[in-house]
Amino acid sequence: MIAASVVLEDGVVIHHPDLVNLYGCRVGSGSRIGTFVEIQRNAVIGRHCKISSHTFICEGVTVEDGVFVGHGVMFTNDLHPRAVNPDGSLQTDADWTMVPTTVKRGASIGSHATILAGVTIGYWSHDRRGRRRHPRCAGPFRRRWRPGQGRGPHQGCAR
Amino acid sequence: MIAASVVLEDGVVIHHPDLVNLYGCRVGSGSRIGTFVEIQRNAVIGRHCKISSHTFICEGVTVEDGVFVGHGVMFTNDLHPRAVNPDGSLQTDADWTMVPTTVKRGASIGSHATILAGVTIGYWSHDRRGRRRHPRCAGPFRRRWRPGQGRGPHQGCAR
Amino acid sequence: MIAASVVLEDGVVIHHPDLVNLYGCRVGSGSRIGTFVEIQRNAVIGRHCKISSHTFICEGVTVEDGVFVGHGVMFTNDLHPRAVNPDGSLQTDADWTMVPTTVKRGASIGSHATILAGVTIGYWSHDRRGRRRHPRCAGPFRRRWRPGQGRGPHQGCAR
Numbered sequence: 429m430i431a432a433s434v435v436l437e438d439g440v441v442i443h444h445p446d447l448v449n450l451y452g453c454r455v456g457s458g459s460r461i462g463t464f465v466e467i468q469r470n471a472v473i474g475r476h477c478k479i480s481s482h483t484f485i486c487e488g489v490t491v492e493d494g495v496f497v498g499h500g501v502m503f504t505n506d507l508h509p510r511a512v513n514p515d516g517s518l519q520t521d522a523d524w525t526m527v528p529t530t531v532k533r534g535a536s537i538g539s540h541a542t543i544l545a546g547v548t549i550g551y552w553s554h555d556r557r558g559r560r561r562h563p564r565c566a567g568p569f570r571r572r573w574r575p576g577q578g579r580g581p582h583q584g585c586a587r
Numbered sequence: 588m589i590a591a592s593v594v595l596e597d598g599v600v601i602h603h604p605d606l607v608n609l610y611g612c613r614v615g616s617g618s619r620i621g622t623f624v625e626i627q628r629n630a631v632i633g634r635h636c637k638i639s640s641h642t643f644i645c646e647g648v649t650v651e652d653g654v655f656v657g658h659g660v661m662f663t664n665d666l667h668p669r670a671v672n673p674d675g676s677l678q679t680d681a682d683w684t685m686v687p688t689t690v691k692r693g694a695s696i697g698s699h700a701t702i703l704a705g706v707t708i709g710y711w712s713h714d715r716r717g718r719r720r721h722p723r724c725a726g727p728f729r730r731r732w733r734p735g736q737g738r739g740p741h742q743g744c745a746r
Numbered sequence: 747m748i749a750a751s752v753v754l755e756d757g758v759v760i761h762h763p764d765l766v767n768l769y770g771c772r773v774g775s776g777s778r779i780g781t782f783v784e785i786q787r788n789a790v791i792g793r794h795c796k797i798s799s800h801t802f803i804c805e806g807v808t809v810e811d812g813v814f815v816g817h818g819v820m821f822t823n824d825l826h827p828r829a830v831n832p833d834g835s836l837q838t839d840a841d842w843t844m845v846p847t848t849v850k851r852g853a854s855i856g857s858h859a860t861i862l863a864g865v866t867i868g869y870w871s872h873d874r875r876g877r878r879r880h881p882r883c884a885g886p887f888r889r890r891w892r893p894g895q896g897r898g899p900h901q902g903c904a905r
Contacts, residue, residue: 494829518617671852
């Protein structure tokens with residue numbers, strides 16, 4: 429389902445609109461959205477992006493232009509998620525702090541990655557597959573590629 | 588699809604009933620089920636739970652009240668899954684031992700976690716995100732929070 | 747959706763054809779396909795396989811007979827995925843090298859596994875759950891089972 433609240437710019441490709449769940453988000457021109465993808469309200473996808481199947485992009489995520497997001501990638505926006513408060517009452521928006529995440533222009537996120545809330549993924553950064561990102565940028569994101577290496581300059585994690 | 592065999596108590600919220608696959612399970616009052624979720628027969632979800640998108644809950648799983656299950660969480664109930672027997676014949680129920688799993692009241696399971704069959708996840712336990720649970724409770728589940736720490740008392744893994 | 751280009755042999759079981767995305771692939775007789783599964787063109791699934799829910803099987807993957815693929819398994823076929831070229835233009839098929847993957851007869855792939863492009867997963871090989879496979883066969887794939895051990899002979903990774 430693509431809710432009426434979604435803004436799709438020119439040339440967005442969604443082969444199976446009945447098998448996605450998009451609401452309140454914006455998708456830039458020429459981007460492609462795979463099946464079984466959910467994109468929540470207040471998420472922004474740039475132009476010429478590829479969002480692969482089975483991926484979840486939550487509120488508070490900004491994906492800049494030309495980004496590749498692999499299959500089965502899960503973004504998060506809450507470092508301490510709970511269904512209820514200690515007294516058993518249902519949590520409301522007042523019990524929750526949304527932590528934003530940004531994926532910079534040209535980055536590539538491998539399939540099955542889990543993106544911890546609060547990360548900034550750098551320009552043209554690239555992981556091989558399924559690595560986990562967190563604010564301290566441990567793991568492959570510490571690696572810095574020289575310009576011309578791989579398929580584009582890499583500036584690592586911007587934090 | 589929500590099969591006729593499903594028992595939904597009062598106030599269950601499922602925004603897209605056409606984009607879930609629920610059959611033979613029970614969901615307690617006030618719980619919320621995200622899109623692209625499958626819940627199998629003989630699974631039980633308590634009251635005031637939140638089951639996030641892209642999650643799979645299999646037969647033999649009991650989720651108590653007030654539990655948060657993140658996005659893309661996979662439960663399992665078979666430690667030695669196979670499609671066929673060594674002679675090539677299809678496996679049947681006689682070739683399979685179902686191993687039950689319990690998630691205790693108030694627990695929070697981070698996005699992308701994989702839950703190995705046979706785990707008991709303790710009252711109000713909490714992982715940051717995507718850790719893997721197994722019967723020996725290695726990793727963050729060994730950690731014990733003092734009462735009042737985080738957002739509720741934590742008793743670690745009950746095993 | 748099951749596209750007209752899909753070849754389903756006799757006795758294939760797909761409980762919810764509206765909740766899968768199959769196109770240009772072949773599925774062998776007696777195999778079962780779960781919900782929220784995507785199988786791309788030029789992927790081949792053998793006979794008597796079980797492909798569990800939330801799994802993605804991409805172009806270039808060959809799954810032989812009698813294979814179990816768990817829930818939420820992501821195959822890949824590109825070691826350097828990008829949405830765009832360094833000049834910002836959209837990538838086309840000319841910018842991409844497809845790397846094939848084979849899963850040999852009788853193998854079992856645990857839920858949430860990520861399969862790096864180029865792997866060959868050996869006859870009757872078995873992981874417990876969610877391990878990551880890569881061409882050097884690190885991790886549990888190094889383990890060799892003796893004939894009769896487990897539920898079938900294991901030859902490890904064929905590479």
